[in-house]
Amino acid sequence: MSAPTAPATGTYRRTPLAPYAAAVTGVGLVTSAGTGVRAAWHGVTEGLAPSVGPRPELEGLPCDFFYSVTDCDPREVLGVAAQRLMDRFAQLAVIAAREAVADAGLDPSVWDSGRVGIVIGSAHGGLPFYDEQHAVLAGRGARRVSPKLAPLSVVNGAASSVSLDLGVRGPSQSVSTACSSGTVAIGTAHQMLRSGACDIVIAGGAESTCTRLLLASACSLKAVSTRREDPTAACRPFDTHRDGFVVGEGAGLLVLEHPDHARARGATVRAQVSGYGASSDAHSAVAPDPDGLGIERALRTALADAGISPADVGHVNAHGTSTLSNDLIEATMLRRVLGESPLVTSTKAMTGHTLGAAGGIEAALTVLALQHQLVPPTVNLDAPDPEIPMEIVAKEARAASFDCAVKTSLGFGGHNAALVLTRA
Secondary structure, three states: OOOOOOOOOOOOOOOOOOOOOEEEEEEEEEEOOEEOHHHHHHHHHHOOOOOEEEOHHHOOOOOOEEEOOOOOOHHHHHOHHHHOOOOHHHHHHHHHHHHHHHHHOOOHHHHHHOOEEEEEEOOOOOHHHHHHHHHHHHHHOHHHOOOOHHHHHOOOHHHHHHHHHHOOOOOEEEEOOHHHHHHHHHHHHHHHHHHOOOOEEEEEEEEOOOOHHHHHHHHHOOOEOOOOOOHHHOOOOOEOOOOOEOEEOEEEEEEEEOHHHHHHOOOOOOEEEEEEEEEEOOOOOOOOOOOOHHHHHHHHHHHHHHOOOHHHOOEEEOOOOOOHHHHHHHHHHHHHHHOOOOEEEOOHHHHOEOHHHHHHHHHHHHHHHHHHOEEOOEOOOOOEOOOOOOEEOEOOOEEOOOOEEEEEEEEOOOEEEEEEEEEO
């Protein structure tokens, strides 16, 4: 029986768009592997143990641990008054945005131009505050519920908070496509720049969902690891003994610029977002298409959008959740599209699965991989699954020479997205 193939992509385009590359001029990261680009990159590439351990609010659950951001206190960074006006996912987004715009060296005068946009993805938004206020309603009555519930719990809280913090007056929007949200946000920003709607877009993802309700549901779904005896090694993408992901929190944001704008101001370009593709599986609310045809369509669309041959891809930062079927489906698809040559990794082994933030964090790490010509390791890969038909970088980072990398993301509901990133 021949291998399944995705339907041809782009055949509806009578006049394909010319390849276009958005300049990445700034990066901001907040992760359990480290806060700030320098610390996060060091933690991921050196395989340092992430901040993970039992959480009292998860006591009694099969999975009672969580990959946390512990080296950054939003109260100290943002101030107590500002911090109280944001749920934690928005706080992390603002911290990452401040680093990204400082890294880009942007003049604050641009914020008022209307030519700067914001697109930030999140799967759940302010879920912790929502849960907290539900408990208040149940235990203390309606009069005690906070009037801040609506602005703090909605998914657009991160984009709104970044806009308020920086004073950005251009288009601001949020994306919620489950675990592909951050990748879709960056792809949307790429399209906004290409269309001429903006000169600069701050894009990526943010998430913080350590709540008993969410983790209990994930346990019931059997999606999370129950390796309680060694939580730092629980997330094991592509390993024979993988048993699910570990939920994490964080934010990853990029400053994307139209190449003409970046050139005119003499900006340093770290890498380029050269292609974007998205698709829907139309298969299941929780499981990917078993043949991987949806994510294949997204990847082939992204490659065509970038004008890149599959043979040119040297590195893939995979979705790699550490679940039994998803890892195999994704790896089989990557082999089918890209062949044997790319070096594949899943950095979720260090950051946890940050859900809607994952694509933003992992795209940022892919930018750094291109810049440093270094592929981060999949640190907990002790026994590679013999059915995984790709070269997975395990245990230690690997120096390599490559000009093109791919970031893939899959989300509940069949939301797929892929980015092609190229060396500046």
